[in-house]
Amino acid sequence: MNWPFLKISSYFTAFCLYLVACGTREQTNSVPVTGLDGKELAAAHCARCHSYVGPEMLPRSVWENDVLPAMGFRMGVFSSTAQRDSVYAATNSEAVLRRHNIYPETAVMAPEDWEKLKAFYLESAPDTVAAPVRPSPIRMGLKHFRYREAGVANRPPLTAMVKILEDKQGLIFSDAKGPSSKLTFLNADLKERFSMQFPTTPVNLQVQPNGIHVTTAGKGIFPSDLPHGAVFRLVPKDTAYQAEAPVILDLQRPVHTSWGDLNGDGLEDIILCEYGNEIGKLSWFVNNGRGGYDKRILSERSGAISAVIRDANGDGLPDIYVLMAQGDEGVFLYENQGDGNFHEKRLLTFSPLNGSTYLELADFNKDGYDDILYVAGDNADKTPILKPYHGIYIYLNDGKGNFQQSFFYPMNGAYKAIARDFDKDGDLDIAAISFFPDYVRYPEESFVYLENKGNLRFEDYSFPEASRGRWIVMDAGDLDGDGDIDLALGSFVYFLPLGDTTGLGKKWLQSSPSVVVLENTTR
Numbered sequence: 001m002n003w004p005f006l007k008i009s010s011y012f013t014a015f016c017l018y019l020v021a022c023g024t025r026e027q028t029n030s031v032p033v034t035g036l037d038g039k040e041l042a043a044a045h046c047a048r049c050h051s052y053v054g055p056e057m058l059p060r061s062v063w064e065n066d067v068l069p070a071m072g073f074r075m076g077v078f079s080s081t082a083q084r085d086s087v088y089a090a091t092n093s094e095a096v097l098r099r100h101n102i103y104p105e106t107a108v109m110a111p112e113d114w115e116k117l118k119a120f121y122l123e124s125a126p127d128t129v130a131a132p133v134r135p136s137p138i139r140m141g142l143k144h145f146r147y148r149e150a151g152v153a154n155r156p157p158l159t160a161m162v163k164i165l166e167d168k169q170g171l172i173f174s175d176a177k178g179p180s181s182k183l184t185f186l187n188a189d190l191k192e193r194f195s196m197q198f199p200t201t202p203v204n205l206q207v208q209p210n211g212i213h214v215t216t217a218g219k220g221i222f223p224s225d226l227p228h229g230a231v232f233r234l235v236p237k238d239t240a241y242q243a244e245a246p247v248i249l250d251l252q253r254p255v256h257t258s259w260g261d262l263n264g265d266g267l268e269d270i271i272l273c274e275y276g277n278e279i280g281k282l283s284w285f286v287n288n289g290r291g292g293y294d295k296r297i298l299s300e301r302s303g304a305i306s307a308v309i310r311d312a313n314g315d316g317l318p319d320i321y322v323l324m325a326q327g328d329e330g331v332f333l334y335e336n337q338g339d340g341n342f343h344e345k346r347l348l349t350f351s352p353l354n355g356s357t358y359l360e361l362a363d364f365n366k367d368g369y370d371d372i373l374y375v376a377g378d379n380a381d382k383t384p385i386l387k388p389y390h391g392i393y394i395y396l397n398d399g400k401g402n403f404q405q406s407f408f409y410p411m412n413g414a415y416k417a418i419a420r421d422f423d424k425d426g427d428l429d430i431a432a433i434s435f436f437p438d439y440v441r442y443p444e445e446s447f448v449y450l451e452n453k454g455n456l457r458f459e460d461y462s463f464p465e466a467s468r469g470r471w472i473v474m475d476a477g478d479l480d481g482d483g484d485i486d487l488a489l490g491s492f493v494y495f496l497p498l499g500d501t502t503g504l505g506k507k508w509l510q511s512s513p514s515v516v517v518l519e520n521t522t523r
Helices: 009-028 038-046 060-074 081-089 094-099 111-124 464-468 504-511
Strands: 145-149 159-164 171-175 181-186 192-198 202-208 211-216 229-237 240-243 248-251 254-260 269-274 281-287 293-299 304-310 319-324 330-336 342-349 356-362 371-376 391-397 403-410 414-420 429-434 447-454 457-462 471-477 486-491 515-520
Touching: 038 111, 060 111, 081 094, 159 202, 159 471, 159 486, 171 202, 171 486, 171 515, 192 240, 202 254, 211 240, 211 254, 229 254, 229 269, 248 269, 254 304, 269 304, 281 304, 293 342, 304 356, 319 342, 319 356, 342 371, 371 414, 391 414, 403 457, 414 471, 429 471
Parallel strands: 356 414
Antiparallel strands: 145 515, 159 171, 171 181, 181 192, 202 211, 211 229, 229 240, 229 248, 254 269, 269 281, 281 293, 304 319, 319 330, 330 342, 356 371, 371 391, 391 403, 414 429, 429 447, 447 457, 471 486, 486 515
16 A cells, blocks of 8 residues: 655654554454544545545535545444454455455554544534525536437436447447346437347457457446456347457456556557456456456555546657556556556645546646546535535646646536547537536536637636436537537436435436437538
């Protein structure tokens, strides 16, 4: 585990005392009281896994009922053996978690210190945290796009992937109904060509010269540490496709796949974000040239959610930018050493409350260097309150690999953003979706188009049908072959929005499309 550097010296001293205490607990089977106050204990213990979160960030009730109990489990603090067993039972991954000691059998802090830590949060936290208010209304109407619905829908829609194919080949989307998951192929007119059943849920797709490669997350897309994910290759058969034997098996809930020749042998390798849940991996699968892949683990932390292969330093070797989204959130660069090894470098660090969801590279200021487009907005865990720091960020590259935040667009529950020159005026616009918008006050927030006006100034727009579905996936590409970039959005309606009073959730269950297309009319 990489230990975050603590800048305040008293906190660093507290942390060293904590390490000494942990080092003695095997001999004494108990942890001595440190004498630190609640704030010092919080800084030391919380920073074992992620950046420090102050009590002011969440309401007292959330700390008391959700976050502190979960924190206690990670520190081996349970009220009884039965409670420990029930925590394991709720994960469906008990054997794996016990093997990795995720919930320690022995508490890592003295009971007196745990009570002081809890008291610090409960006494300092506010009763409520105000929901963010938009600075101005989102403009309604997309002058460059026409709304279209696909001719087939799986109700309730559980769309877990959508992919636009080039050369008027249509699009593909998946439906995540566990062992009854399927992949549906549509033509450019959005009519169904055919569907394929999958025993696991497709979440990523890559068209390669030797077929279509499909990555499946497992027996569903929900949190799991079980190695049920796989990569399949689809090959043409008559007017459809058939799946060959899996190319890669035993993946730990993979959520994103990137392809590229990382070792210069002329063969396409695979970077797999094995997000997992409590545990996971970032893995490099080296193409062995014999139809298979050899696995190399780049990181054994959970939460890898997005990866981009790019030469970051101009040395001619492809490096890997990775967004980590579970606990210790941040952007990491894996620098290619040219000998089959990669050096990890942390570029950005985010709060564990950010709910990081997506990373993309694009040159926004036209200086020849890749900037970072970053999205934060996952709100499905233990802190489902609207957060003012959820939204779309741009971090500009200074040309030396240092990144500085230069733009922020607030967007409750933002899930993905794609930068393209949609209006063909020479600069990068942004299309974004939200899975957790403020449906009561701002339902149009579920899709926002940011039109670039220059110097990182954007005007925001949405469309009247934005609340027809609950958008979780999005892709961009030239669906109709006319030379401009279209968009496809996929709706996922497994559960209703928390506290929904709008009636949208019930409508989605009955009538939400699985996929819609925003057809670009610039050309």
